[in-house]
Amino acid sequence: QVTLKESGPGILQPSQTLSLTCTFSGFSLSTYGMGVGWIRQPSGKGLEWLANIWWDDDKYYNPSLKNRLTISKDTSNNQAFLKITNVDTADTATYYCARNYGSYFDYWGQGVMVTVSS
Amino acid sequence: DIQMTQSPASLSASLEEIVTITCQASQDIGNWLAWYQQKPGKSPQLLIYGATSLADGVPSRFSGSRSGTQYSLKISRLQVEDIGIYYCLQAYSAPYTFGAGTKLELK
Numbered sequence: 001q002v003t004l005k006e007s008g009p010g011i012l013q014p015s016q017t018l019s020l021t022c023t024f025s026g027f028s029l030s031t032y033g034m035g036v037g038w039i040r041q042p043s044g045k046g047l048e049w050l051a052n053i054w055w056d057d058d059k060y061y062n063p064s065l066k067n068r069l070t071i072s073k074d075t076s077n078n079q080a081f082l083k084i085t086n087v088d089t090a091d092t093a094t095y096y097c098a099r100n101y102g103s104y105f106d107y108w109g110q111g112v113m114v115t116v117s118s
Numbered sequence: 119d120i121q122m123t124q125s126p127a128s129l130s131a132s133l134e135e136i137v138t139i140t141c142q143a144s145q146d147i148g149n150w151l152a153w154y155q156q157k158p159g160k161s162p163q164l165l166i167y168g169a170t171s172l173a174d175g176v177p178s179r180f181s182g183s184r185s186g187t188q189y190s191l192k193i194s195r196l197q198v199e200d201i202g203i204y205y206c207l208q209a210y211s212a213p214y215t216f217g218a219g220t221k222l223e224l225k
Binding site: 105 | 119150152154161162163164167168173205207209212213214215216217218219
């Protein structure tokens, strides 16, 4: 059974760094073709893909967030991470991690709400 | 970046009605297209992948099709549990992009 769960700080202040963790089970990020992605959704709005990390440590980022994103993984502990630097109120959203296998996000976590506020 | 233009933005339909939602890709993406359903307060659920393949556990009343760079999701007989927001996703190349969503409501 594949499950994913996101965790994060809940609330943080503008200019801080957002650190998110995705803890998963039921698959391994060392499996050929496997990946984990991060997607976010501001309240009442649509979905925005942020970043992907693959079994071979290849990484893809959304250029719209310029150089603010860093994705990484800990294969031994079945975790993936996302850092977003210099956050502002526009980064307030629900953040999802999802398994990416065969190019599609087939299993998603429940999401974690992040609020950026001074 | 590949743009996905989804229509309509909202749709009101009756039970048992046929519903069709479309996404137009700004360039050729082959069959690298997925459809998701999102219910209020829940994470998106994969319905269709590869433009036409039904994901595991998805009812057969859902189907996907492609004509060139236009992709369609069809619900053959709308049920109460189908209410929600539907998104398309192009998985052809990064940055992966979603359509803006279609909010499906009961008439």
